[in-house]
Amino acid sequence: MVTRWGICSAGKISHDFTVALRSLPPEDHQVVAVAARNLKHAQEFAQKHGIPRAYGNYEDLAKDPEIDVVYVGTIHPYHLPVSVMLMKAKKNVLCEKPLAMNLREVKEIVACAKLNNVFLMEAVWTRFFPASVEISRLLTQEVIGEVKMVRADFGLLPTNVPRSVQKEQGGGALMDIGIYCVQFACMVYKGEKPEHIQATGVCLDTGVDEAMVITLKFSQGRMAVCTCSRSVELPNDAVAVGTKGTIRVLAHMWCPTSLVVNGKETQYPVPEPYLPLNFINSTGMRYEAEEVRQCLLKGLKESPRMSHADSALLAEIMDEARRQVGVVYSQDKQ
Incomplete structure (x- = not known):
């Protein structure tokens, strides 16, 4: 049975997600509609990707009866209202990270999913790469013993993307890229x-x-250090150090394609895209898409690899970090 996708927002990340879907078997995944706030943008997106239907607003996408799940690729502040609107229309939702602007909003989205009995997952794509699955297996089998220290860095040189530094658009290093470091520590x-x-x-x-x-x-003297920056390029790797060894994710820790376990490296390459991508290794979003499909086939309402509790913990940690640093969004004052 094919999983029919709707794409909500026609921006850069939605482009890459759609390209990633095309790397999966067409009998399993199909994109049947796209929506943007500007109909022309939606139509251009649909033409580029061969999508049958284009809508000039998100509400019409929600009403489309031939959609099984919607990928929400809007900017951060719209994750809550758009996801809630879709779920009230009984649509399953895969929402880009961060799931919402703070813990209060995460709880509201999760409550809406439960009330409407639909599937909801935060699109922390890192969690679903084969390398990440392997990390979880190695930790369960205690290949490196008890983990005592985790370090994760993600830093990029300044870009000309205004959204990344504008508070009203949910900008900031932590919300945009630091979330990957925090989620890695939480996963480990x-x-x-x-x-x-x-x-x-x-x-x-x-x-x-x-x-x-x-x-x-953490308990028993275990630690994690997460560093993010929008001003310098960091090593962009991550490491978990245990009493018997080390697991290291090499450069591009947010989309892991190479692991070094106790000195031995293993590569996990992603498929080549059929169109140019905006972000490196974006065809790796295929793994989170396939996770959604498998959860839907099993009748699950959340993913065991990125559960609602995982999203809440991630938001809670980031809320406290922002509070200490003094980053306050309008959503925090409600």
């Missing part, structure tokens, strides 16, 4: 809530964070 420590969170950072004149360092202390 299997969703355990840290006992202590300490954050420091540098804010721009726009009120969002340019850089942030977050230290997490």
